[in-house]
Amino acid sequence: MFTGIIEEIGLITAVEPSGDGVRLTIHAPTAVEGVGHGDSISIGGVCLTVVDWTDDGFTADVMKQTLDMSTLSGAEPGTRVNVERALASGGRLGGHIVQGHIDGTGTVIDVRPGDEWQVVRVEIPAHLARLVVDKGSVTLDGTSLTVSAVSAPAAETSWLEVSLIPETLRATTFGDRRVGDRLNVETDILARHVERLTAFAAVPASEGSTR
Numbered sequence: 691m692f693t694g695i696i697e698e699i700g701l702i703t704a705v706e707p708s709g710d711g712v713r714l715t716i717h718a719p720t721a722v723e724g725v726g727h728g729d730s731i732s733i734g735g736v737c738l739t740v741v742d743w744t745d746d747g748f749t750a751d752v753m754k755q756t757l758d759m760s761t762l763s764g765a766e767p768g769t770r771v772n773v774e775r776a777l778a779s780g781g782r783l784g785g786h787i788v789q790g791h792i793d794g795t796g797t798v799i800d801v802r803p804g805d806e807w808q809v810v811r812v813e814i815p816a817h818l819a820r821l822v823v824d825k826g827s828v829t830l831d832g833t834s835l836t837v838s839a840v841s842a843p844a845a846e847t848s849w850l851e852v853s854l855i856p857e858t859l860r861a862t863t864f865g866d867r868r869v870g871d872r873l874n875v876e877t878d879i880l881a882r883h884v885e886r887l888t889a890f891a892a893v894p895a896s897e898g899s900t901r
Contacts, residue, residue: 694785694834700773710754719746732774735832735874737790772832785834786827798871819848821877829876
């Protein structure tokens, strides 16, 4: 479990084939403080499991399903990534509840600089649009953000906007983001639960059903 508050910007230093997946090595000195085998660390919003580590980084295996669902499919040495360790028991929940389970990817379609912030519009898959609400929470590349605008339900293209303060641009990889960049998207877990419950409520209970 994570909060979406990025602790450091890490650097992918190696990408090695491993079966139908890959093994990543990430330079992230803050993240490995007190780390142990099997610990969870979020890389660009993807929950990865530590299999080996040094004083300044760690190695994790990424399976094919994760590569298919996330931007880690394009990971290469030199790629900068947002890094967050799992929430410690008793820690502050500074962002919102983030699982590190990616729903899909979005694409930056507009970047509008302002005097004190930067507005980024991200095109998202149509099936995720109903899980994103204005002023709600969304996780992009592992960063907990507040949605500042959304596309209309009947819009031809589904999108969301986030307004980024200078601290977010400095402390995360969003300062590097340009039109055309892909982002990992995780919708709010509460919205996903509501969608599932609503789907069941719309189906008449069959005779003998225990629902």
